[in-house]
Amino acid sequence: MVSSKQKGSKRLNLVIFILVCLLAILLVVTLAKRRGAVEKPGAPATKPSEEVEVGTKSVLLFFGSEDGTELVETTRDITAPSESSTLLASIVKELVAGPTGKGVAVLPAGTQLRSAYVADKTAYLDFSAELKSRFSGGSTEEFLIISSMVRTVAANFPEVSRVQILVEGNSIDSIGGHYDLSEPLSVYDWQ
Amino acid sequence: MSKGTVFFVALLFILLCLCPSFVRSDARRTTRLQGKDYISINDAALLLDATKFWKSETRKAVLNSEGKKIRFTVGSPIVAVGDQTFVMRAPVLFVKGVPHVPVDFLVDVVPQVLKKRVAWDPNARTVSLLREGTVPVKMSVESSGDFTYLTIEGQGKMGFTPVSVSKESVILELDNAVLSGKPPSGRSGLVRQLLVSQSAEGVEIRMALDSRTVGYLMKREAEPERVVVGFTSSEEKMKTANFVPFTGELSRGEYQVVVLDAGHGGSDGGARGRSGSIEKDVNLAVAKDVANLIAKTGTLHVVLTREDDSDQAAEARAEKANTSAGDIFVSIHCDGYSSPDAHGYCLEVYKAPSGPELPPSGQSAGTVVMTPWKNAAEKYARLSFSLSRAVSDRLDGDSGLKGMGLRRTPAISLEGVDMPSLVVSCGFLTNPDDEGLLLDPASRHRIASAIAEGIGQFVKEETR
Numbered sequence: 004m005v006s007s008k009q010k011g012s013k014r015l016n017l018v019i020f021i022l023v024c025l026l027a028i029l030l031v032v033t034l035a036k037r038r039g040a041v042e043k044p045g046a047p048a049t050k051p052s053e054e055v056e057v058g059t060k061s062v063l064l065f066f067g068s069e070d071g072t073e074l075v076e077t078t079r080d081i082t083a084p085s086e087s088s089t090l091l092a093s094i095v096k097e098l099v100a101g102p103t104g105k106g107v108a109v110l111p112a113g114t115q116l117r118s119a120y121v122a123d124k125t126a127y128l129d130f131s132a133e134l135k136s137r138f139s140g141g142s143t144e145e146f147l148i149i150s151s152m153v154r155t156v157a158a159n160f161p162e163v164s165r166v167q168i169l170v171e172g173n174s175i176d177s178i179g180g181h182y183d184l185s186e187p188l189s190v191y192d193w194q
Numbered sequence: 195m196s197k198g199t200v201f202f203v204a205l206l207f208i209l210l211c212l213c214p215s216f217v218r219s220d221a222r223r224t225t226r227l228q229g230k231d232y233i234s235i236n237d238a239a240l241l242l243d244a245t246k247f248w249k250s251e252t253r254k255a256v257l258n259s260e261g262k263k264i265r266f267t268v269g270s271p272i273v274a275v276g277d278q279t280f281v282m283r284a285p286v287l288f289v290k291g292v293p294h295v296p297v298d299f300l301v302d303v304v305p306q307v308l309k310k311r312v313a314w315d316p317n318a319r320t321v322s323l324l325r326e327g328t329v330p331v332k333m334s335v336e337s338s339g340d341f342t343y344l345t346i347e348g349q350g351k352m353g354f355t356p357v358s359v360s361k362e363s364v365i366l367e368l369d370n371a372v373l374s375g376k377p378p379s380g381r382s383g384l385v386r387q388l389l390v391s392q393s394a395e396g397v398e399i400r401m402a403l404d405s406r407t408v409g410y411l412m413k414r415e416a417e418p419e420r421v422v423v424g425f426t427s428s429e430e431k432m433k434t435a436n437f438v439p440f441t442g443e444l445s446r447g448e449y450q451v452v453v454l455d456a457g458h459g460g461s462d463g464g465a466r467g468r469s470g471s472i473e474k475d476v477n478l479a480v481a482k483d484v485a486n487l488i489a490k491t492g493t494l495h496v497v498l499t500r501e502d503d504s505d506q507a508a509e510a511r512a513e514k515a516n517t518s519a520g521d522i523f524v525s526i527h528c529d530g531y532s533s534p535d536a537h538g539y540c541l542e543v544y545k546a547p548s549g550p551e552l553p554p555s556g557q558s559a560g561t562v563v564m565t566p567w568k569n570a571a572e573k574y575a576r577l578s579f580s581l582s583r584a585v586s587d588r589l590d591g592d593s594g595l596k597g598m599g600l601r602r603t604p605a606i607s608l609e610g611v612d613m614p615s616l617v618v619s620c621g622f623l624t625n626p627d628d629e630g631l632l633l634d635p636a637s638r639h640r641i642a643s644a645i646a647e648g649i650g651q652f653v654k655e656e657t658r
Contacts, residue, residue: 022204107532140529141622182604
């Protein structure tokens with residue numbers, strides 16, 4: 004029969020053995036990290052494959068205020084998959100649908116979202132022709148249209164840094180002649 | 195197993211947890227010896243990923259890196275690499291059994307013989323190996339008489355972008371650069387203030403200049419990579435020394451031409467009002483009114499980008515403003531919104547969009563091309579703000595319009611306009627009250643007067 008003292012000693016040995024193993028692992032990892040310390044610049048991090056699950060999401064939407072001086076923020080619960088491009092489309096469609104509480108719809112009547120996708124930190128939003136053809140506002144309306152879109156995208160997709168607005172699949176000079184949309188917009192500019 | 199052993203193992207564990215910070219560090223410390231900065235040859239070897247040989251009999255050390263043999267002799271400032279020799283500013287010293295080489299070697303000699311680049315931080319007293327493609331740069335400011343020069347030397351091809359060069363602010367960016375050595379001191383000659391900041395993208399230099407400065411010069415050289423930015427306070431010497439005057443910063447009394455731009459026109463109607471009013475027509479009426487008022491003063495010449503209901507692209511308007519030698523540009527618009535509640539006037543000054551569209555770096559020699567055409571208006575940020583304040587003061591007084599505020603935007607109307615500029619939205623056609631004011635000639639005249647007076651006030655202030 005093994006005495007309790009021997010048993011205790013065996014357990015202690017086990018603990019020390021585990022500790023030493025941990026030390027060894029730590030040492031190896033640290034040394035390996037140091038060896039490979041010089042990263043290859045510009046190597047893109049591989050995107051983990053996204054799990055697609057459909058569920059209810061609380062999303063942030065930004066609409067224009069009544070007096071046109073600011074954006075109003077609302078939260079809405081929607082059912083959407085978690086895959087970026089599909090989620091983006093669902094969120095922008097909510098924006099197109101307009102506010103239910105405070106704020107006003109800023110998009111011209113009849114504007115629809117044709118498609119949306121996220122690629123390489125840029126969100127692409129493709130709208131129907133009405134965005135441009137039915138626009139009859141001034142710089143304030145154009146400004147709020149762009150701000151509300153960019154802010155909405157940025158608030159729900161922190162990894163996105165640029166937004167490109169398209170009409171009927173093409174890039175356009177501007178919606179109403181006030182702000183240049185030929186290049187993707189930086190989220191930092193439209194706060 | 196005794197308690198002592200357990201304690202010892204635990205201690206070892208703790209020590210090894212702390213170890214990573216030493217082991218993983220890329221920066222190596224330098225030491226001060228005989229008044230100069232030195233680094234041990236072991237650290238130099240680690241930084242350069244070199245193998246090291248030491249012959250104690252002859253007191254010679256050899257570092258082997260990138261296939262090149264670098265030879266040092268203790269007590270000598272001479273370094274031999276292949277068949278080249280370099281003289282360092284101090285000799286190799288033997289301290290505590292280890293040869294130490296001057297930091298100069300890493301900063302000055304290494305770039306001439308190896309591909310690796312090292313940056314020296316004299317404040318933290320460390321040297322670190324730079325990521326491939328990063329260029330260490332050294333800066334210095336010298337002044338003599340009416341001239342002050344900032345010299346930037348890079349140990350490799352640098353990305354140089356003059357973001358803004360105006361009397362108020364000079365902002366220069368060096369892509370993928372790392373400042374090596376001491377940054378130049380804050381004040382020297384015409385440079386009132388100099389701030390250097392380092393980010394992952396590179397180095398940003400911001401300078402504030404003495405108000406006496408009238409012109410600048412930018413020169414780019416290759417072999418060795420060097421950028422020289424010069425400033426002068428002498429108008430006479432400027433031309434012969436190939437300096438360029440700060441455009442937009444005119445000497446007294448030189449605001450002569452005001453360019454007024456009636457927004458939209460032709461097939462582009464602009465905003466539509468509740469009662470059928472069209473923005474392009476209101477814009478033209480206001481612009482013509484302002485033009486008459488300014489011309490009456492007799493001190494300013496007015497140019498209208500369009501005088502009738504014709505189509506004109508924004509680029510053509512900017513072109514016209516620039517070629518007319520305009521000194522001030524004001525674009526007149528009316529506003530519109532999806533809700534009739536929005537009312538009041540809005541002002542906009544140009545803000546260049548940020549983003550990946552970085553302007554191209556300068557050419558290899560000669561004067562450097564400045565800000566991209568589209569962003570020209572941003573050079574006049576301060577003056578444009580000043581103009582906006584003068585105009586808003588007047589509009590607040592008598593126009594009947596509420597002030598909605600000032601926005602900094604990448605407005606198309608202001609793209610490429612190479613002078614202080616402003617967009618004035620004179621009220622909302624979608625708001626019944628504002629529309630009333632804009633369609634009634636008397637109240638519209640009051641709005642136009644306010645804009646004209648604002649411009650006049652701005653000219654007066656800037657030519658004081």
